[in-house]
Amino acid sequence: MTQLTTIKEIVEKLKMAEEAEPWMEELAQDSRAGVKNALARWQRQxxxxxxxxxxxxxxxxxxxxxxxxxxxxxxxxDEAGRGPLAGPVVTAAVILPQEVPELVGLDDSKNISKTERQRLAEIIRNVAIAYSTHIQSARRIDELNIYAATRESMEQAVKTLETKPAFVIVDAMSLNVDCPTESVIKGDAQSLAVAAASIIAKTTRDAMMDDLHNDFPVYHFGKNAGYGTAEHVEALQEHGPCEHHRTSFEPVKSMIAEGRSGR
Known part of the structure; x- marks a missing residue:
């Protein structure tokens, strides 16, 4: 069969195959290099x-x-934005159905491209039993400290879920909510629900930082999302901090002490 079939036809047939099929055994005996390469590529995929x-x-x-x-x-x-010099912390809580084939491949948001995160975020919002987000401002972070502000934000995200969960898995944080919880280190790599929350939190925060970039373009928030990149720090040194910078974070704290501020 294979010797009478062109390599192009074989490649197209392999593209349609989801599982190993008997006719592939015959392909393995085909001496043509193009067939061998196509079969090896299918096997790797x-x-x-x-x-x-x-x-x-x-x-x-x-x-x-x-x-x-x-x-x-x-x-x-999960949360997004604990480490940046500017912008809010965004937390999210997500309850998923028991079967979610649409989310095969979902992982920690840091391991996924921005385009893929946006695609997955839309799917999560469509398939989730419930989800919620909470935005903790830079001012609140400065009032409490970053750990306490993140914990408060996570608790609010859980409390505003339209459907009450029986259990909450949290990425590396202990919460005080009205159901049992478990703090899991690197939870976004182990839990599908935490990974989904990571995607929702990250995409929500990225959109907010894009909006802040429009208002404060000198800091390049659209590129750095508020993190202390060399370009961001250079802009801080030239223009001083703005109202969305965290005054409890260095080097912003020292700049405020020196009387420097931006818009």
Whole structure:
């Protein structure tokens, strides 16, 4: 069969195959280099898809392991923006259905491109049983400190969920809410719900920083999202901090002490 089939036709047929099929055994005996390369490429892609699916199922199993009873709703909570010199901390809480094939490949937001994060955020909002976000301003961060402000914001995100969860998994934070919680280090890499919250928090904050860039273009918030890049620090030294900079963070704190400020 294969010797009478062009390489182009074989490539197209392989593109349609989701699982290994008997006719591929015959392909393996084909002496043409183009066929061998096409089959090897399909096998690599297949192996990668299997690993991604296994990771997806492991994240689901991790979330279910915290459910206090069969079918219990488990929320994931995460944040974006604890480290920047400017802008808010944004937290999100997400409750996912038990089966979410649409989210195969979902991972910690830091490991995903901006375009892919935006695509996944739209899917999460469509498939989630419930989700919420909370925005903690730079001023509130300065009032409390970054840890306390992030914790308060996460608690508010959980409290404003339209559907009450039976359990909450939090990325590296202990919360005081009206249901059991578990603080998990690198939770966004282990929990599908926490990874979903990470995506919602990150995309929400990025959109806000893009808006702040329009108002304060000298700081390049659209590129640095408020983080202390060399370009951002140079702009701070030239223009001083603006109202969205965190006065409790260095070098902003020292600049304020020296009487320097921007718009």
């Amino acid at each position: 297949y192996d990668k898809r299997k690993i991604i699916l296994q990771e997806h199922m492991a994240k689901i199993a991790f979330d279910r392991s915290f459910a206090p009873f069969e079918g219990a709703l488990v929320a994931g909570v």
